[in-house]
Amino acid sequence: MRYSGFRVIKEALTGHKGWAPAWREPDPKPSYDIVVIGGGGHGLATAYYLAKEFGEKKIALIEKGWIGSGNVGRNTTIIRSNYLLDGNEPFYEFSLKLWEGLEQDFNYNAMVSQRGILNLIHTDAQRDAFIRRGNAMRLNGVDAELLSVAQIRDRYPFFKFDDARFPIKGGLAQHRGGTVRHDAVAWGYARGADRRGVDIIQNCEVTGFRIENGKCLGVETSRGFIGAKKVGCAVAGSSGRLMAKADMRLPIESHVLQAFVSEGLKPVIPGVVTFGAGHFYVSQSDKGGLVFGGDIDGYNSYAQRGNLPVVEDVCEGGMALMPMIGRARLLRMWGGIMDMSMDGSPIIDRTHVEGLYFNGGWCYGGFKATPASGYCFAHLLSRDTPHPVATAYRFDRFEKGLMIDEKGVGAQPNLH
Amino acid sequence: MIIHHPLLGPRDSSEFVYLGDAALIDRPDWQSDTAARDFYEYQYLRDNPAGPHRELWYHEGGDRSWLVVTRNTVTHEITSVEIARDVARSRGRST
Numbered sequence: 001m002r003y004s005g006f007r008v009i010k011e012a013l014t015g016h017k018g019w020a021p022a023w024r025e026p027d028p029k030p031s032y033d034i035v036v037i038g039g040g041g042h043g044l045a046t047a048y049y050l051a052k053e054f055g056e057k058k059i060a061l062i063e064k065g066w067i068g069s070g071n072v073g074r075n076t077t078i079i080r081s082n083y084l085l086d087g088n089e090p091f092y093e094f095s096l097k098l099w100e101g102l103e104q105d106f107n108y109n110a111m112v113s114q115r116g117i118l119n120l121i122h123t124d125a126q127r128d129a130f131i132r133r134g135n136a137m138r139l140n141g142v143d144a145e146l147l148s149v150a151q152i153r154d155r156y157p158f159f160k161f162d163d164a165r166f167p168i169k170g171g172l173a174q175h176r177g178g179t180v181r182h183d184a185v186a187w188g189y190a191r192g193a194d195r196r197g198v199d200i201i202q203n204c205e206v207t208g209f210r211i212e213n214g215k216c217l218g219v220e221t222s223r224g225f226i227g228a229k230k231v232g233c234a235v236a237g238s239s240g241r242l243m244a245k246a247d248m249r250l251p252i253e254s255h256v257l258q259a260f261v262s263e264g265l266k267p268v269i270p271g272v273v274t275f276g277a278g279h280f281y282v283s284q285s286d287k288g289g290l291v292f293g294g295d296i297d298g299y300n301s302y303a304q305r306g307n308l309p310v311v312e313d314v315c316e317g318g319m320a321l322m323p324m325i326g327r328a329r330l331l332r333m334w335g336g337i338m339d340m341s342m343d344g345s346p347i348i349d350r351t352h353v354e355g356l357y358f359n360g361g362w363c364y365g366g367f368k369a370t371p372a373s374g375y376c377f378a379h380l381l382s383r384d385t386p387h388p389v390a391t392a393y394r395f396d397r398f399e400k401g402l403m404i405d406e407k408g409v410g411a412q413p414n415l416h
Numbered sequence: 417m418i419i420h421h422p423l424l425g426p427r428d429s430s431e432f433v434y435l436g437d438a439a440l441i442d443r444p445d446w447q448s449d450t451a452a453r454d455f456y457e458y459q460y461l462r463d464n465p466a467g468p469h470r471e472l473w474y475h476e477g478g479d480r481s482w483l484v485v486t487r488n489t490v491t492h493e494i495t496s497v498e499i500a501r502d503v504a505r506s507r508g509r510s511t
Contacts, residue, residue, distance in 0.1 A: 240464030249461040253436065254489070299434045300489045302466040307417055307492070309430040342460045398460040399453075411459050414434055 003107055022187060023194035028201050031227030032060045034381055035219060037206050037242065038235040039063025041072035041182075041367065042359055044189035044200075045374020046234055046381070048106065051196035053375065054382035059198045060228075062221060064205040064238075068186030071236050074336035075367040076259050076281060076293045078272050080117045080177035081142055084133045087392030087404040088345060089140045094389045095372030096142075096176060102371060108188030110180050111286065117177030117272040118152070120159075120321070121170040126276055130172040137174070147171045155270060158324050166277035166320050177272060179283050179291075185370060208245045209356065216246075216355040232357045232381050234373075237302065237337025239360040246353055250360070251342040251398050253413040256301035256335045257293065257364045258310055262328040264288030273321070280317030289331060292318060296338060296364060298414040305335045338364045344416030345404035348376050348386065348393040357381055358395075363416050419485060420497050424478060431477035437462055438470040438484045441504050466490050472500060 001007070001020055011018050036047045039061055050056040063069075079099050081092035103110050121127045134144035149161060152171050161168045194200055201223070208220040209231065218227035235242050237254045269284040282292035294314035297306045311333065318325055341347065341361030346369070348359050359377045362369060376390035386393075392404055398411075409415040417429040444454035466489055473483045482500035487493065 240462070241466050244463075249457075249463060251460040251462070253462050253464050254466075299429075299487075300436070300464065300469055300471065301492065302490045303492055307429070309428075399456045413436070 003109075022191040023200055026199040026201065028060060028062070028204065028221070028223055028226050029199065031218065032199070033058040033228070034060075034230045034232065035226060035228035036061045037219065037231065037233045039065075039067035039186075039190075039200065039202065040070045040234065040236060041068075041185055041189070041370040042236070042362070042373045042377070043234040044068075044186055044193060045370050046232060046359070046377045047198045047200070047374075048189045048193040048196070049375045049378035050382060051193055051198050054378050056382055057197065059193075060201055060226065061193065061198055062201045062204045062206065062219070062226070064203075066202050067190050067200060068183055071336045071338070071366060072186045072370070073183050074259065074334055075182055076283070076291050077179045077182045077285075077367065078117065078177070078281065078283065079112075079180055079368040080174055080272070081368075082117065082119065082133065082137055082144065082172070082174045082177065084136045084406055085404055088406065089137060089142065091372055091376070091389040091393075092369065093140060093142050094375075095369050098371035098375065099180065100176075102188070106188045106192035108184060108191060110184040110188050112178070112180050113286075114176050114178040115271045115283070116173060116175045117274070118147070118156070119172045119274045120152075120168055120276045121172065122166050122168060122277040124169070127170060134172050143174055143176055145173045145175065147173050156273065158268070158322050160321060160323055163320060166275075179272060179285075182367060189374070206242060206245070209353070211246065211353055211356075214352075214354055216353050228355075230355050230357065230381055232359060232377060234359040234377065236339050236360060236362060236366060239339045239358070243351075243358065246351065246356060248351060251347075251395075252361050253300050253340050254302055255296045255298065255338050255340045255414060256303060256306045257296045257338050258306040258314070258333055258335045259291070259293040260311075260314065260333045261285070261331050262290040262292075262325070263331045265290065265328060268324075275317050275321040278313070278317035278320065280314055280321060282318065290325060290328060296340070296414060301335075302337055303335065304337060338362075340364075340413035340416060342398055342411040342413060343403035343405040344407055344409075346373070346393050347395055348373065348380060348390050349395045350380070351395070417492055417494065419473065419483070419494060421475065421478070421481075421483065422497055422499055423481070424475075427475070427478060429473075431475060432473040432483075433476045435472040435474060438472050438500075438503070439463070440472060441484075441500065441507065441509065468495065
């Protein structure tokens with residue numbers, strides 16, 4: 001069933017009796033051409049593009065819990081492509097372009113809102129760094145604008161511009177950045193994939209890979225063996241646990257990142273803002289809640305909940321930037337498990353096992369990458385060659401010294 | 417999280433800096449024939465377990481000692497805390 005305005009009116013007039021479930025609940029078949037493990041944003045996008053763009057027919061997506069139950073439903077919903085390095089910027093710009101056409105493409109309202117993102121500058125050194133980043137973006141054909149304090153005051157009069165310790169000296173804006181309704185991304189991709197014949201199999205946990213003579217023949221699951229010519233893994237924070245079943249050690253640590261939502265307020269924050277003197281980023285959801293976050297907690301964790309020191313640190317950042325939020329009450333906070341890679345950049349690559357492919361290491365910036373990650377992983381799975389914008393995301397870059405280290409902090413995952 | 421420092425007693429984890437897996441104590445032999453590969457694995461690859469994890473914490477806001485903390489990454493429960501120097505010595509490291 002195609003969704004449209006006409007359809008909504010027709011259903012309204014006929015008692016809403018025509019709506020059907022957005023996707024089926026099929027039982028697993030004995031074998032498929034391609035099995036994608038992980039029903040999060042990246043896995044669902046991979047399955048969708050495999051069917052839609054690469055003409056693959058026999059595809060299954062298997063998920064341990066229910067689709068969208070992990071990080072795609074736990075993030076701060078920000079999309080942007082303001083990266084510095086050549087290995088990253090074309091990829092993230094490809095992703096932003098896919099976001100711009102996504103709702104028409106998969107016929108689902110994902111509330112893509114290009115309200116703009118603003119990275120604030122507090123020191124002269126930071127201004128130099130942001131000018132450099134803005135120039136790198138423009139060299140890649142991406143929009144970037146350096147804003148003066150007066151320009152920022154126009155749109156964000158409530159910032160604490162003259163803070164004694166963290167005065168605001170300007171900002172780098174990407175006007176095409178913004179937010180997306182994150183759950184709708186998972187649902188839209190799931191529905192789009194299902195309509196094209198992908199079997200989405202929930203409550204089906206992978207317990208092992210069947211590997212013979214260096215070739216992957218399929219996956220052992222809690223619902224029995226499922227054969228596959230190719231298996232793609234996109235399981236974010238569980239990457240280490242899953243790939244250990246194929247005797248792999250990854251350049252990844254799993255860490256917990258917390259996020260927060262305040263009570264609903266009247267519209268007050270027009271775009272996405274990041275504080276440059278600490279780590280705090282905020283936007284306002286369409287329901288009115290302030291959605292914000294900061295750093296990861298900084299230690300290995302699979303707990304999906306964090307500790308209080310980071311809560312204090314994030315809220316201090318917010319108060320230093322916009323003291324007006326001090327009276328807003330916190331409604332909810334939660335944690336998600338991030339696959340923190342050793343250079344802060346992701347991996348979309350083959351593995352040492354023939355027919356087994358890996359997508360992960362997204363650190364805590366995976367949401368914005370969802371469409372491009374799915375598209376490029378589908379490209380790799382279907383054609384066995386990397387997509388042109390994802391050629392740098394290889395496993396062997398660590399051994400060869402070809403790190404893509406945006407922050408320049410080295411092999412220390414909790415600093416990325 | 418409270419880390420029970422063997423010398424200083426219970427201390428808040430925010431006094432500490434986290435480095436990572438305590439396997440980092442076992443630095444490879446730089447003269448080995450396989451040194452390049454060994455150092456790549458030492459530097460970049462991790463077991464990243466869900467469950468008990470031995471890890472290095474540095475008491476920056478205290479006595480500046482390195483500790484080996486055994487902590488469950490699923491529950492955050494800490495089951496043992498050792499001085500990293502003692503652990504290193506027990507593994508034959510001279511420093």
